Amino acid sequence: MKNITIVGVMAAAACVGASAQTSSVQMYGVADMGFAHISNKGGSSSNAVTSGRLQSSRIGFRGNEDLGGGLSAVFTLESGIEMDTGTSTSSSVFFNRQAWVGLKSAQLGTVTLGRQYSPIYDYLVLSSGAPTFGLVGGAVDGIAIPGSSVGRFDNTIGGSRTDNSIKYTSPSLSGFTATAMMGLGEVAGDSSAGRTLSAGVGYLNGPLTAAVTYLTRDCKSGGGCAGAEAKDKVLAFSGRYDFGFVNLGAIYTQQRNAKNAKDVDGDVMSVRAVFPVNAWRLSAGYQVLNDKSARNQDVKQFNLGATYDLSKRSTLYAFYTNQKVSNGGIASMGLVNSSNSRQNQWSVGMRHAF
Numbered sequence: 060m061k062n063i064t065i066v067g068v069m070a071a072a073a074c075v076g077a078s079a080q081t082s083s084v085q086m087y088g089v090a091d092m093g094f095a096h097i098s099n100k101g102g103s104s105s106n107a108v109t110s111g112r113l114q115s116s117r118i119g120f121r122g123n124e125d126l127g128g129g130l131s132a133v134f135t136l137e138s139g140i141e142m143d144t145g146t147s148t149s150s151s152v153f154f155n156r157q158a159w160v161g162l163k164s165a166q167l168g169t170v171t172l173g174r175q176y177s178p179i180y181d182y183l184v185l186s187s188g189a190p191t192f193g194l195v196g197g198a199v200d201g202i203a204i205p206g207s208s209v210g211r212f213d214n215t216i217g218g219s220r221t222d223n224s225i226k227y228t229s230p231s232l233s234g235f236t237a238t239a240m241m242g243l244g245e246v247a248g249d250s251s252a253g254r255t256l257s258a259g260v261g262y263l264n265g266p267l268t269a270a271v272t273y274l275t276r277d278c279k280s281g282g283g284c285a286g287a288e289a290k291d292k293v294l295a296f297s298g299r300y301d302f303g304f305v306n307l308g309a310i311y312t313q314q315r316n317a318k319n320a321k322d323v324d325g326d327v328m329s330v331r332a333v334f335p336v337n338a339w340r341l342s343a344g345y346q347v348l349n350d351k352s353a354r355n356q357d358v359k360q361f362n363l364g365a366t367y368d369l370s371k372r373s374t375l376y377a378f379y380t381n382q383k384v385s386n387g388g389i390a391s392m393g394l395v396n397s398s399n400s401r402q403n404q405w406s407v408g409m410r411h412a413f
Contacts, residue, residue, distance in 0.1 A: 081125045088118040092142045093376070093408020099390070102398035110142035112406045113366070113376045117156055129165040157220065168229040175224050178238040178259035179215045182270035183297045183310055199348040199358045200314075200327055202384060203391035210394070211356075212325050212348070214293050214312040215274060221255050234264030238272075249281040259295075266301035278319050289316035306333040324351035338368045356388030372412050379405040 093112035097105040110116045119137030126132060137157040139148030149155035159173030176184075200212035213219055221242035229237045237260050244253020259272030276291035278284035292315045299308035310329040317323045331344035342365070348358035364378035382390045382402050390402035 082122070083124075084120060084122040086118070086120055087413060088140075089114050089116050089410060089412050090142060091116045091408065091410040093406045095404060095406045097395055098403040099397040099399065099401065100395055105395075108143055110140065110144075112408050113374070113378075113410045114412075115148075115156075116140045116142045119157070123163075131163045132160070133163050133169070133171070134160040159224075159226075161226075165230065168227060171226045171228075173224065174220050174222050175226050175240065176220055177215050177255070177257045177272075177274055178226075178240055179257065179272040179274055179293065179295050179312075180219065181228075181238060182259050182261045182272055183216045183295060198327075198329075199346045199360045199382070200312075200325070201391060201394065202348065202356070202358050203389045203394070203396045210391070211323065211350075211352075211354075212314055212317040212327075214295065214314050214317075214327060216295070216310065216312065221257075224255070231263070234262050236261050236263070244277065244279065246279070246281045251277050252281045252283075253277060253279040266303075268297075268299040270297050271295070276319060284319065284321075287321055288319045289321040291316050291319050304334065306335070307331070308333075322352060325349060326351065340366045340368075342366075350388075354388065355386050357385045358388070359383050360392075374410045374412075375408075376410065377405070377407045379403070 089111075091111045091114050093109060095107050095109050095112060097107070117137055117139050119135060121135045122133065124132040135157045136154045138154050139156050140146075141148055147153065147155070154174070157174060157176070159171045159175050161169060161171030163169040198216060200214045200216070201210040202212070203209065204211050221240065223245055224240055224242035226240040227238065237258070239258040240255070241257075242255035244251070244255075246252035254277045255274065257272065257274035259270055261270035262268065272295045274291075274293045274295075278288045278290065280288075284290065293312060295310065295312045297308070297310045299306060308331050310327075312327045314326070315324050317325060326349045327346065328349075329344065329346045331342060334341040342363070344362040344364075346358070346360040346362075350356045350358070360380065360382045362378060362380045364376065366374050366376045368374050380392060380403065382392055384390050384400040388400055390397040390400055392402060392404055395402075395404075
């Protein structure tokens with residue numbers, strides 16, 4: 060009996076030690092498919108069944124290991140998927156959405172390294188997504204350069220990611236958090252070439268959310284910016300307030316030398332309202348891009364959207380987006396270029412999160 064008792068005590072002690080340092084890995088993802096009608100795609104109307112109209116389809120893995128003393132090891136690996144074809148959203152990068160690992164302390168904050176979102180996206184994502192501002196990737200900063208599918212601006216609220224980055228996020232203190240990130244260009248002989256620096260401060264307490272963030276991108280070539288290049292700078296402000304019957308929000312971004320192109324400047328103002336009605340969420344959004352470059356191709360975009368939750372994981376959606384560009388600019392939403400200054404898109408679909 061004594062031997063049995065000793066063995067039982069040892070087994071219990073082993074269980075306690077194991078529970079003190081637990082590890083978990085979660086697979087998660089989004090499967091989103093929708094039917095879309097585009098009024099002008101290169102000069103003709105188009106119907107398509109496409110992936111990620113409400114939220115980009117993806118599959119990912121996130122892990123957390125309790126190291127004891129309030130310290131954890133964390134990681135995320137996430138890859139984009141084109142649900143309509145089953146292919147990756149990138150032909151060259153498998154974990155093209157996120158790939159990072161780090162340490163998280165309840166008292167000191169979190170440090171992560173890898174391919175990560177900028178602080179601007181972290182703080183503004185809750186105010187910037189579809190269907191409030193149309194389809195995923197359809198924000199007005201993605202307007203096409205005439206004759207090209209390349210967007211003229213990128214104020215990062217659409218989810219730009221930074222490679223080779225180190226990021227710190229503070230713990231919440233009375234609702235306030237701070238985030239700083241540095242992405243290394245890794246250019247031999249020039250530590251600033253291709254470097255990204257970003258920082259932000261946010262406040263989340265009850266119904267109020269507010270943030271101010273800043274980001275700079277150095278020119279990619281060694282030896283500094285060339286004559287037609289300059290340091291890209293983005294300043295962003297955002298605020299939301301949940302009144303219960305309506306959630307109101309606004310985002311303002313100011314970008315100078317967009318994509319390191321000298322004097323390609325633009326300001327974007329976005330306002331939105333979301334009305335929750337039982338399982339429904341009805342939304343309206345309006346965006347204005349004030350193009351301060353020599354092109355002076357201002358953009359106006361109006362959006363209406365509705366989602367219906369079938370469950371906590373499954374959602375039906377519908378939205379309509381109208382875009383107009385001035386001074387000979389080409390309308391473009393989700394990198395689908397019109398042949399002129401106007402484009403309408405509407406979509407219906409389903410998103411399932413797992």
